[in-house]
Amino acid sequence: MYKIYFLKNDELTNYESLNKGYRNDVFFKDKIFLYRLKIYDLIRIVQDAELEIQEYGFYDIETNLILVNEVNEEEIVNTIKELFKQGYFNKIKSFEEPFPEMILINEFNDADIDCFPVSR
Numbered sequence: 001m002y003k004i005y006f007l008k009n010d011e012l013t014n015y016e017s018l019n020k021g022y023r024n025d026v027f028f029k030d031k032i033f034l035y036r037l038k039i040y041d042l043i044r045i046v047q048d049a050e051l052e053i054q055e056y057g058f059y060d061i062e063t064n065l066i067l068v069n070e071v072n073e074e075e076i077v078n079t080i081k082e083l084f085k086q087g088y089f090n091k092i093k094s095f096e097e098p099f100p101e102m103i104l105i106n107e108f109n110d111a112d113i114d115c116f117p118v119s120r
Helices: 011-020 042-056 073-085
Strands: 002-006 022-029 034-041 065-068 103-108
Touching: 002 073, 011 022, 022 073, 034 042, 034 073, 042 065, 065 073, 073 103
Parallel strands: 034 065
Antiparallel strands: 002 022, 002 103, 022 034
16 A cells, blocks of 8 residues: 555645645655655756755755645645555655654555556
């Protein structure tokens, strides 16, 4: 079973995430590992990159950053499932700190996915 979590899943947090263009409280749990994901829309990532380049001369891309069209639950879930099918989670860093308290927002199993990445 594969699971997707948010640290918060209330109306205000979802509204703010959509309007701010990012969400950094998203977690994906495969059969072994937990991954903390940073979800951004294109407008927000460009704004952040331009600002940091102006201030520091470079932009340091965050670990496990994922771009989506819109930062909402449906888009996040669909993107994570597609990235899972492509083997994306075999290439990124897993979460190693103690697990935070999380709210389950979606779960799926092998039967829900058309193709499978090579297992670790």
